Amino acid sequence: MNTSKVCVVNQLTKIYAHNNKVLDDLSIEINKGEIVSIIGLNGSGKTTLFKVLSGLTTPSSGSVAIMDETRLVSLKKKTYLLLADNRQLYMKLTVKENISFCLALRKNKTRETMAKAYELLSSFGLSSKMNTIVQELSRGMQQKLSLCLALIDPAPLLLLDEPTLGLDYLGKDELLNILRLVPEQFNKSVLISSHDLDFISKVSQRIYFINFGKIIAALSTCEYQEIFGIKNLIVEFKPPIKNEVIQMMSDDGFIIDEQIKAQSNELHFVKQVEDDTEAKLCISKIYSLGLDIKMLTYDLPPLEQLVRILENNTCGTKEK
């Protein structure tokens, strides 16, 4: 078996009760030292995949192989991956007590690992919080503690399910900086499941797009940057809006968001732009119309739109 891989998921299918197929012949590979993300809409199968990898549920068919020391072995109790998730901390215990108890659970409680954990927490800026009860910590600090516990674990792959949930931008930046160090300093690969496109676009080397339990695209950084290069420019004018304006916007490549129109009768003009220069040009044109602008945003397209683009874009769909 190829030892450059730390995790190989092969044709994984999971069918829950009532023939509810959540994972459908899904295959992914994660290489040593890679940070890989999985994105998909709610109910696409991300959480179930993580449950399988962490041993919380069993696959209906297919296989999972995890690196154990030097070779890939089938997923078993010893190789269950630890989900770095602050929901799994003992909220009524202190940071120190959590480390002690959780390391004991992983049969990994030695003087060295305890010292390593304290050192790691100090580097995360938590040395003064050792005796603080976990529920009194901020969400960001709790996240760091669960990360610390997962990093000390000998498992070769770190699983992060929605790591930015509830974090402010400073917390996200800190997490980003820590994660970038993980492959080199901790000799681990990382698999992230998230809806935070901005975050994963900054941290991942590869992205898997999952929809209805299937991988619909597996993109390298470059391919993925091309997709993420597309941003949405959205404009809303204060009413009344004349037909000439609608025509002008249409000529400029804007389309009306029909969903919003149907919901609130508001006219949102949307245009996909490929770079900031094009966006600036469009924005100056809009201002030159001299109309009252109610809202103007320039952002990454929502996940739903990305999934639609990927499903329709055969060039982008390069399953590996």
Add this chain to the structure above:
Amino acid sequence: MILEFIKKDLIMHKRYLLNSVVGILIIMFMFALIYLGIGSIGGNFMSENSIPALVVSYLTWVLAISAFQTAADFIITESIEGTIQTLYQSRFSFLGLVMRRIISGAISDMVLFFMLMFFCSLITGVKLNIDISFLAVVVLISFGAYWGLGLVVGGLALLFKRVSSLSQLLSFAFMGVMVLPIDKINQVAFLPGGAGRYFLNNIVVNHARICQIPIYEWAYLIIPNIIYLALGMIAFKLMLNKAVKNGTIGHF
């Protein structure tokens, strides 16, 4: 891991000291009410033999509930707090981990048992002249059935999540077993705690010693408790497998 569980329990007792103390006080207060209540009704009916019997029966019931809840509540509480995934992902088998939790609970329960016995002696003013080691052995063996039932309820909690009403129902059922006349209905010996109560009566009222109990009576105590525990472990394992297959570990 057993020590880790005990350590964790001690930390929680110390951290929430008021709650722990009030818990013990309530047990003592309830005993005092029962003792005074029976005393006021029975008058001189409370003989020197009946007071130790009352103490031991009451404390055995308290510990029966505690032993039962160690297994059941462990899973329910960890599910509610979301930490059951942490336990499941441990390097121990999940059943093995639950059994370690049960043993740690039994050690705490035995400490509590002797502590409460001392307080009960203070309340009643009667010195309990009994074979403590014999009593400890009998209580521990009697726990087998409660642990088995606790494992069943814990397993059900993994599948059906909210099972607290079943837990309460069983706690009352244990009380029923405590008052059933074992010398008139032989089948009571096969109910959880039934044979244990017979042994306890022998120890407390007749001041029996380990060597005085015939082997066939030991069989009445040991075999049903082993069967209850073994069935509980099998049922738990089956329900755990089902919960893993359904992906419901950690849901609550």
